[in-house]
Amino acid sequence: MFGIIFANLSMGSVLSKELKIYEMYKLLYETYGPQGWWPFLESGYDKGNYRFSKTSDEIFEVALGTILTQNTTFKSVVKSLQNLKALDALNPASIKELSLESLKLAIKPSGYYNQKAKYILEFISFYESLEGSVPSRDELLSVLGIGEESADSILLYGYNQSEFEIDAYTKRVLLELGLIDERAKYKEMKELMQKSLEEFIKDEKQRVIVFQEYHALIVNHSKDFYSKKPYGVGCMLKERFSC
DNA sequence: TTCCAGGCAATAC
DNA sequence: GTATTGCATGGA
Structure with a gap:
């Protein structure tokens, strides 16, 4: 099973967009670990320990x-x-x-x-x-x-709702990997991310966690690889999943 | 000095 | 509806 996945990873172009987006998440998570963004100051947020009831x-x-x-x-x-x-x-x-x-x-x-x-x-x-x-x-x-x-x-x-957050970095990554075109609007990118992850993650709560971590992981990764032009130099996602 | 950062609203076509 | 501009501090 791993063999098949790795064989595919080395040939990014044979993966569907949806699977790429899911595999990208797994790679980012394995690389950087849980980000645990919010809440930040109060209650000392415990990374990786997800609470669904916030005050x-x-x-x-x-x-x-x-x-x-x-x-x-x-x-x-x-x-x-x-x-x-x-x-x-x-x-x-x-x-x-x-x-x-x-x-x-x-x-x-x-x-x-x-x-x-x-x-x-x-x-x-x-x-x-x-x-x-x-x-x-x-x-x-x-x-x-x-x-x-x-x-x-x-x-x-x-509110722990399953709404994917798109930011400027996300667009740069998706664009650099050939998953969207330059004119893509917020709604289009959001739907691409959400629908892709919905295919592989059926549990609602699990998906919320993944949405939270994925956006944070993209930002964390992008600070190093998508802040200055040319974008994506040395980016592992680009190396593995680019079309 | 210049460029960029985890965008948004107002304005101008 | 799409493009442009002002908003402002702080760090690289």
Whole structure:
């Protein structure tokens, strides 16, 4: 059985797109291990130990981190989250009590602090209106500052919904491997990832875990191989699975 | 100095 | 609906 798989791996072009995407995940996971992204600060997230019940504040932290992370390095986001934690303001009510200037100062390391402060306050208002219920994707998208990727990030990591998150790195990888063309939109890439993984992973919870890890693994891998042009130089995925 | 980072909204065709 | 631009700090 392994022999067959390895024989196929050495000939990326004979694998279906769907199988490639599944095999890519396995290789990334074997290489880098579990990433365990969220929640980050609170409750000391235990990598590889998946909890499907998050507290309201943990879900909020995911959303907060998601907004802060937009077009910024995660390292900068950690600083901002730590600043907020030092103000004891990692929850909606406490953030609302901060002055606007204090909020901006706390999140300044993450950049775009004027916009993001506004986005955070908009999200808090929305989040409180939910009263604990799970928002739909469209409801999330209606919030200022929440686009497609952020909506999926909040649903996937905050609410453990099976929504795959696509980011700029994912597109670069898929493009470099010939799995999509340049014009591919978010929806098309998302469906490709989801449908491919649905073929091989039938268990819903397992799939959520894989979606969470897969996106994180792509980001982790891409920091090394898809940040500077030309993209994909030395990328093991490209070597094994490229068309 | 220049380039890039775990995007998004507003605006212009 | 597609393309362009502003948003901003911090690190390589």
